[in-house]
Amino acid sequence: MNRNRMNPPSAFPMLVAFSILAPFASLSAEDLTARALTEKEKQRENMEFRAAICAHHLSSGLWVVGRDHQRTPEEVIAQDLAPFTSFGWQPDFQYQVDDIRKVVTVTAPDAPPRSARYTGDQGSTILPRGESDVFFSPVEVPRNLPDPSTVDWPMGDVGASFPVPPGVDSEAVAAALDWAMAQEKQNTRGLVVAYDGKIIGERYAAGWTKDTPQLSWSQGKSITATLIAILIQRGLLELDQPAPIQEWQGDARREIRIRDLLQMSSGLKFANLGFKGEKLTVENEHMRVYFDSLNVFEHAITPPAEVPPGTRNAYRNCDPLSVGKIIRDTVEAQGEDYLTFPQRALFDKIGARSPVLETDPWGNFILSGYDYLSARDWVRFGQLYLQDGVWQGERILPEGWTDFVATPAPSDKKENYGGMFYLNRPPRMAKVPKDTYWSAGFMGQVTMIIPSRKLVVVRMGPSPGNVYPYLNETIGRVLNAIPN
CATH class of the missing domain: 3.40.710.10 (DD-peptidase/beta-lactamase superfamily)
Structure with a gap:
């Protein structure tokens, strides 16, 4: 099944064009055309790379993080992409999620689409432009370990927190962590x-x-x-x-x-x-x-x-x-x-x-x-x-x-x-x-x-x-x- 999401357009391309052209208003028409084309190409490249990293994060958010708990594309975008300018997500980006092939494709305005593929135990990989798969053979990575619920900590989870070491003020530790989690702007997970x-x-x-x-x-x-x-x-x-x-x-x-x-x-x-x-x-x-x-x-x-x-x-x-x-x-x-x-x-x-x-x-x-x-x-x-x-x-x-x-x-x-x-x-x-x-x-x-x-x-x-x-x-x- 394919999950397709398209977000409404915005004025972003128009603002970009204005910001590119404004510094060169004193140049001749010939020079302005040549410089504007160069800047346009740079902007196009930047938008393509934004799409690529967003495709990666969306893919890994769904299928790597999602190994533990299921996430929707909307949740991944809202939690991992949209709030952070580093990754360059824009409201007018479009995305597709192919659940069968485990491929996410993100398209930025006026830029080629970029895709990332989830390969299993090697996680998600950004694919070269125009390619549909990676160039190596992904392998399973066995965890040669028993069920952690049957094994003592630290090799498993049994007894991870008991008994409490002598001298620990458990109430004070709990209060410290409660304070830390209450600092919501830190986004501690x-x-x-x-x-x-x-x-x-x-x-x-x-x-x-x-x-x-x-x-x-x-x-x-x-x-x-x-x-x-x-x-x-x-x-x-x-x-x-x-x-x-x-x-x-x-x-x-x-x-x-x-x-x-x-x-x-x-x-x-x-x-x-x-x-x-x-x-x-x-x-x-x-x-x-x-x-x-x-x-x-x-x-x-x-x-x-x-x-x-x-x-x-x-x-x-x-x-x-x-x-x-x-x-x-x-x-x-x-x-x-x-x-x-x-x-x-x-x-x-x-x-x-x-x-x-x-x-x-x-x-x-x-x-x-x-x-x-x-x-x-x-x-x-x-x-x-x-x-x-x-x-x-x-x-x-x-x-x-x-x-x-x-x-x-x-x-x-x-x-x-x-x-x-x-x-x-x-x-x-x-x-x-x-x-x-x-x-x-x-x-x-x-x-x-x-x-x-x-x-x-x-x-x-x-x-x-x-x-x-x-x-x-x-x-x-x-x-x-x-x-x-």
């Missing part, structure tokens, strides 16, 4: 606090559950770091070796180490223009992986060196995606299946059943930002780091790895970025201990790890503004309710 290995507080917005896979954005960078750590633990790679990327061996990029990539210090020339609807253009190399149908690994490794590695800290998707290519090349060189590797090597180990890691049309994980996990599975991830990379007696991450990711990158003069994790040095949150580090994603997705207080805090949901004052107050209240 999941909030979980684990102390000393037990969940001591948990809240979800209506319609969201402990099992709902939620878009986690750049928290995926911390997963990337964890996957390459597993390969280092296996003895297949070394943190300080030059990045084994063949295309870099003939020029200055051969000096880039895996360490540099993890610390966002590669020195590659790669533009980041920010995540705004009007910035969805080919010039925005950093964000382009989210709205264009690129081979993201080729895109990441193509830029030239701009400054020597290790001398500049710059938040750029080329670095984690280059690490992603190294992961794929290393895994496949061992004869392992790349698409199931994260579940087998990491998520099965820690009892995580919800993860959906999305790919480009060539089957490369876009693990710089297109990753969906439940709040409880992010707690499990945080616990792995809280426990120094050891899980139920098995060392999964190399000894010293948690120290590496929680240490400021030498090139970061602000000292607030480590190895694909953020740091509270100097304190971004005054009420939170300085040893705190966290995986962070766009619009306030965080998994906070606080070793000195044996605490993991997960917050999920698309916050429209700066989430850190809110987190500072929330976590501060929780800290007052647990032993020092």
Whole structure:
């Protein structure tokens, strides 16, 4: 069955035309025509990319998030697209949902339609213009885990919150989380606090559950770091070796180490223009992986060196995606299946059943930002780091790895970025201990790890503004309710 939705037209195209032409009123008619055509083409490209990212979000909202609870297209648009200017949704966009082929198509005015296809365990992929399918064979990703209702926490859900660890003021924790959920403008959909290995507080917005896979954005960078750590633990790679990327061996990029990539210090020339609807253009190399149908690994490794590695800290998707290519090349060189590797090597180990890691049309994980996990599975991830990379007696991450990711990158003069994790040095949150580090994603997705207080805090949901004052107050209240 096809579900077709068409929204009423608006004056948007007329306003765009006026805003384009007004700055060039003093030009000659010939110059004005040439410049207007160029600007019109840019506007057309921008609208096409807006349609593409909206098709992705609508597809994943229906069939990835919808694995846990059914959603309608109208709900996804109202909750995940229309309120946020970053994604560029406009009232006059039209969309079609093909429930049989699991394809969503969005059309912007005066622009080609763009589609995204849900492929199952690889989530949703934006298709190249004119293409009807991806260029790889999607695979099922078995969760080699029993029913969580039959297994003790943390490998399952039995006893996740009982018994309560000694010294916890449960009423004060509940009050802290109630306060946090009452801050409606933050749009928090999941909030979980684990102390000393037990969940001591948990809240979800209506319609969201402990099992709902939620878009986690750049928290995926911390997963990337964890996957390459597993390969280092296996003895297949070394943190300080030059990045084994063949295309870099003939020029200055051969000096880039895996360490540099993890610390966002590669020195590659790669533009980041920010995540705004009007910035969805080919010039925005950093964000382009989210709205264009690129081979993201080729895109990441193509830029030239701009400054020597290790001398500049710059938040750029080329670095984690280059690490992603190294992961794929290393895994496949061992004869392992790349698409199931994260579940087998990491998520099965820690009892995580919800993860959906999305790919480009060539089957490369876009693990710089297109990753969906439940709040409880992010707690499990945080616990792995809280426990120094050891899980139920098995060392999964190399000894010293948690120290590496929680240490400021030498090139970061602000000292607030480590190895694909953020740091509270100097304190971004005054009420939170300085040893705190966290995986962070766009619009306030965080998994906070606080070793000195044996605490993991997960917050999920698309916050429209700066989430850190809110987190500072929330976590501060929780800290007052647990032993020092």
